Amino acid sequence: MFLLIVKYHLTDTPWGYRMRLGNIPLWGMLDKEEIMSEESVKCPACEGKKKDRSEEEKRNLINRLSRIEGQIRGVKRMIEEDAYCVDILRQSAAAGAALNSFDKIILSRHIKSCVIENVRSGKDEVIDELVDTIQKMLK
Known part of the structure; x- marks a missing residue:
């Protein structure tokens, strides 16, 4: 399982404290199957816009x-x-x-x-x- 550690700078603090949000999987908070499903990959605005390229x-x-x-x-x-x-x-x-x-x-x-x-x-x-x-x- 791959994990991504996300760090944010709190810019409103005088010493630039950091806040750690914890370990978030690379695929985010959704199930991996949900991410990889065809329905979630399609973008309605990009429908049909694909370029076939040779290998x-x-x-x-x-x-x-x-x-x-x-x-x-x-x-x-x-x-x-x-x-x-x-x-x-x-x-x-x-x-x-x-x-x-x-x-x-x-x-x-x-x-x-x-x-x-x-x-x-x-x-x-x-x-x-x-x-x-x-x-x-x-x-």
């Missing part, structure tokens, strides 16, 4: 994310080891650039497949969704 494409994306995850762990380790600020900033910038590259790949494939298919089938609301997504990415 190679999935593998490439997951490998890219694993490298980014390793970079983030490296930055964390640098902080724990009291590394020089500029070195930490360089590694953090590299991780951010890698994540931006990941986003560009996903966005490009989304436009070339999902957006084009939806526009051809008369679902023009996908354009508004795309514009909204790009605006959020540029913040």
Whole structure:
């Protein structure tokens, strides 16, 4: 059984006391079967929005994310080891650039497949969704 320890900072206290909420299972307070059931996984707002990717494409994306995850762990380790600020900033910038590259790949494939298919089938609301997504990415 996996447990997640959640800690909260009480910001209204003069010395920043912590309050421990106890051990909460990773799946939360619901039964594991309830979480894994199909009904609880479906989101009405996302109904039908799924992208089929080839195994190679999935593998490439997951490998890219694993490298980014390793970079983030490296930055964390640098902080724990009291590394020089500029070195930490360089590694953090590299991780951010890698994540931006990941986003560009996903966005490009989304436009070339999902957006084009939806526009051809008369679902023009996908354009508004795309514009909204790009605006959020540029913040």
